[in-house]
Amino acid sequence: MASEHDEDALPSLGLASSDEDGTLDYAFLAKLSLSASTSAPKIPKRGTKDFEPNSTRTQTSALASSRDAMHTALSVGRVHLPKAHVYAVYDAESCMAYVDRVKGQHFKTMGRDVGDKGGKGSRLWLLPEECLYLLERSTLDVRWPIDEADGGGVGGEGEEGEEQQRLGVPMSLQGAYAAFIGLQAEKGGALTLERYAVYAYLKRAGYTVLRASSWDGPGNVPEDRVVDEQLPARYWGLGLFAEIWKSIFAAKPEDPTERQRLGPLVTPGLYRSYADIYRLLALIPAHDPALPSSHTPTEPPFRVTYNVYKPNAVYKKSAPGPPDFRIAVINARETPVPSLDQLAALLDTTPYDPPWPGAQLYQKVRQGYRNVVLAVVDQGVVSYLRIADAGMERERLYERTGGAFRGKRGGGRGRGRGRGRGR
Amino acid sequence: MANVSVSEPFPIFLVANRYLIHDINVITYIRRKYNTTGVLIGSIPQVPQQNVFMGVPLELMPEEARLLVEKGVAHIVDDVNAHKDGLLLGLSEEERKAYTRMLEKQGLDAARAAQKRAVNRKEQSLQKLAQKNRGTENWNDIPDDMFSGPRKSKSKRKTPSAPMTPTTDEEETLFGSPANSFPTPAVSLPPSVLSHASSSHVKTPEEPLLITPTLSYPPLQLRTPPTTLDTATLPPVPRSYPLFAYLHSKDYFLLPGLRFGCQYTAYPGDPLRFHSHFLVNGMDWDEEINLLDLVGGGRLGTGVKKGYLIGGKEGTGGEVGEGAEDGVRAFCIEWGGM
Numbered sequence: 001m002a003s004e005h006d007e008d009a010l011p012s013l014g015l016a017s018s019d020e021d022g023t024l025d026y027a028f029l030a031k032l033s034l035s036a037s038t039s040a041p042k043i044p045k046r047g048t049k050d051f052e053p054n055s056t057r058t059q060t061s062a063l064a065s066s067r068d069a070m071h072t073a074l075s076v077g078r079v080h081l082p083k084a085h086v087y088a089v090y091d092a093e094s095c096m097a098y099v100d101r102v103k104g105q106h107f108k109t110m111g112r113d114v115g116d117k118g119g120k121g122s123r124l125w126l127l128p129e130e131c132l133y134l135l136e137r138s139t140l141d142v143r144w145p146i147d148e149a150d151g152g153g154v155g156g157e158g159e160e161g162e163e164q165q166r167l168g169v170p171m172s173l174q175g176a177y178a179a180f181i182g183l184q185a186e187k188g189g190a191l192t193l194e195r196y197a198v199y200a201y202l203k204r205a206g207y208t209v210l211r212a213s214s215w216d217g218p219g220n221v222p223e224d225r226v227v228d229e230q231l232p233a234r235y236w237g238l239g240l241f242a243e244i245w246k247s248i249f250a251a252k253p254e255d256p257t258e259r260q261r262l263g264p265l266v267t268p269g270l271y272r273s274y275a276d277i278y279r280l281l282a283l284i285p286a287h288d289p290a291l292p293s294s295h296t297p298t299e300p301p302f303r304v305t306y307n308v309y310k311p312n313a314v315y316k317k318s319a320p321g322p323p324d325f326r327i328a329v330i331n332a333r334e335t336p337v338p339s340l341d342q343l344a345a346l347l348d349t350t351p352y353d354p355p356w357p358g359a360q361l362y363q364k365v366r367q368g369y370r371n372v373v374l375a376v377v378d379q380g381v382v383s384y385l386r387i388a389d390a391g392m393e394r395e396r397l398y399e400r401t402g403g404a405f406r407g408k409r410g411g412g413r414g415r416g417r418g419r420g421r422g423r
Numbered sequence: 424m425a426n427v428s429v430s431e432p433f434p435i436f437l438v439a440n441r442y443l444i445h446d447i448n449v450i451t452y453i454r455r456k457y458n459t460t461g462v463l464i465g466s467i468p469q470v471p472q473q474n475v476f477m478g479v480p481l482e483l484m485p486e487e488a489r490l491l492v493e494k495g496v497a498h499i500v501d502d503v504n505a506h507k508d509g510l511l512l513g514l515s516e517e518e519r520k521a522y523t524r525m526l527e528k529q530g531l532d533a534a535r536a537a538q539k540r541a542v543n544r545k546e547q548s549l550q551k552l553a554q555k556n557r558g559t560e561n562w563n564d565i566p567d568d569m570f571s572g573p574r575k576s577k578s579k580r581k582t583p584s585a586p587m588t589p590t591t592d593e594e595e596t597l598f599g600s601p602a603n604s605f606p607t608p609a610v611s612l613p614p615s616v617l618s619h620a621s622s623s624h625v626k627t628p629e630e631p632l633l634i635t636p637t638l639s640y641p642p643l644q645l646r647t648p649p650t651t652l653d654t655a656t657l658p659p660v661p662r663s664y665p666l667f668a669y670l671h672s673k674d675y676f677l678l679p680g681l682r683f684g685c686q687y688t689a690y691p692g693d694p695l696r697f698h699s700h701f702l703v704n705g706m707d708w709d710e711e712i713n714l715l716d717l718v719g720g721g722r723l724g725t726g727v728k729k730g731y732l733i734g735g736k737e738g739t740g741g742e743v744g745e746g747a748e749d750g751v752r753a754f755c756i757e758w759g760g761m
Contacts, residue, residue: 079633079636080634138471172637175639182502
């Protein structure tokens with residue numbers, strides 16, 4: 001069978017050429033038109049993949065043309081037009097590069113101005129991942145530094161009236177990977193190929209990506225001021241017995257320990273509400289996200305790596321504001337699935353961000369009270385997982401009023417239909 | 424193009440414990456000859472703001488790199504030191520001059536090619552417009568920007584040059600010639616370059632475009648690879664390597680499989696044109712297997728119509744002359760549907 005419906009498929013990318021395995025036929029890249037003068041891009045119907053190789057010529061020629069298309073697409077080089085040429089000079093000590101003449105939109109969200117080096121005014125310094133990304137997308141021309149004593153360097157661009165800059169030899173793409181990732185790692189930098197892959201992915205998608213404070217260390221965690229009303233105090237992490245010893249019920253301020261140890265949980269008596277009964281049944285301590293976090297220290301792989309901002313017209317480099325997403329980059333081959341402690345510590349470093357109280361239960365639980373995105377990289381392939389603290393403790397079904405039970409009864413009705421009780 | 428050949432042993436570049444290949448010819452070659460695809464991780468300059476199509480460099484799994492080195496067709500090059508010693512500490516004066524001259528020549532070629540494409544596109548558009556307006560002959564309909572330069576009053580009387588040869592397809596304007604081709608710049612070329620473009624002769628551009636090359640190996644030199652295999656410097660691989668080598672020897676293409684809940688996904692042919700057949704997990708022969716893992720894997724595989732494959736090297740191995748894939752047995756698990 002040529003085509004298969006894949007129920008576990010990754011969501012469609014919208015391009016007809018993609019398939020569930022995520023590998024793409026570069027022949028379809030050719031159909032994307034770039035120049036403004038041509039009409040809207042035509043996405044062709046996809047050719048289905050085959051099940052297995054047979055020796056037909058159709059298949060062999062289709063494969064050959066796909067491979068040719070890929071080879072051609074990937075052979076295109078990187079050029080810089082004289083008018084739009086921006087160059088940067090590599091600095092081996094810091095493994096960053098500086099730009100003297102800044103041109104273009106990209107530098108509105110990238111780089112940092114450091115003033116007055118050599119009396120020439122401020123220079124824009126770019127982080128290794130920023131340099132590499134701009135070089136890859138053919139926006140920046142990075143040059144190897146000149147050895148001043150050598151008197152070397154080649155004549156750089158000469159704009160009218162300005163003296164020619166002496167620039168080093170251009171850095172190739174290969175050299176950029178070696179310099180910004182390899183040399184940087186040797187000097188103790190924390191940019192790995194995995195972190196760079198996530199950075200480039202997000203930048204290509206249009207986000208603004210900054211290093212988080214926990215980029216290469218514990219980072220600083222701002223103190224949480226929790227404004228929400230707190231549930232009856234239940235202290236997480238002190239052990240079940242101690243928790244029962246200290247727990248207080250809002251409705252009945254009595255010490256329940258003796259009662260729980262010896263007798264039925266729901267002592268015989270007159271109860272006027274279901275809520276009272278459920279509260280007596282609640283033995284297991286649960287975590288309340290509204291409480292201030294315990295601030296257990298984070299362990300190295302599970303720390304926030306990047307602060308990501310959605311594209312924003314009023315973005316200011318000096319005051320970016322709170323990020324829209326926090327991303328922790330994990331190398332799948334080196335790090336196993338996180339333990340609960342590690343996840344809790346990671347979530348504690350994110351701010352309290354409750355869902356809208358009027359939302360449906362499922363939406364609130366999905367949104368969660370604190371969240372973080374894990375970017376898991378397996379040899380170049382990145383998967384994004386959003387982890388949120390659901391705060392189920394705050395969603396007590398027995399405390400919901402009125403309309404809360406409508407859904408349940410309706411569901412019961414629907415479920416009963418099949419068993420002949422349709423009414 | 425796809426039949427490009429590369430001299431063996433070709434280099435695999437080691438950068439911060441990752442194995443990269445930068446040369447597109449090598450990438451196409453190992454895909455065709457050694458059923459190794461790797462994962463492309465770079466941006467492509469012609470369409471940089473998308474994540475669907477990726478470009479050079481290619482990241483190889485350590486298993487792939489080790490396999491190619493063990494076969495003797497590749498060798499590992501420490502790229503960081505090569506660049507430190509070569510380009511960072513400075514090339515000699517002559518090397519620098521030669522390299523710069525080479526880049527300038529490439530830049531001039533690129534500028535010429537870009538200009539030619541711009542001219543072709545303009546002719547094509549004019550031709551289309553002429554076809555559309557056949558009969559009306561209304562030159563007022565031709566938009567001003569079809570003509571070079573901001574000459575407003577006279578622009579409407581310009582006639583397109585005589586014989587308009589049918590131009591290449593729009594699809595090809597993206598790529599041009601295969602090797603070292605350069606994209607049409609999105610910004611229009613400066614008027615000095617295009618000023619006489621509408622007439623039949625084309626002025627050669629004096630300004631070369633500046634190039635960021637892909638490879639460093641014209642200025643840097645590759646050292647001759649060692650003839651004997653030094654097992655100490657082979658890439659470190661996980662326990663699943665024997666199964667990887669075994670499936671590779673059976674001509675399967677193996678890609679990283681974390682997104683599908685396994686170590687590798689095995690394709691019977693090039694992933695460009697075939698679906699994968701197996702979700703692969705390699706283990707030690709005596710390793711205890713969690714039953715839930717088997718159930719989960721089997722369900723997963725059966726759900727997407729693929730086989731869940733586990734396997735490993737039987738016995739202790741270590742005999743002389745034994746390849747990585749010898750003694751490996753593989754098993755498939757799928758739901759019986761009874």
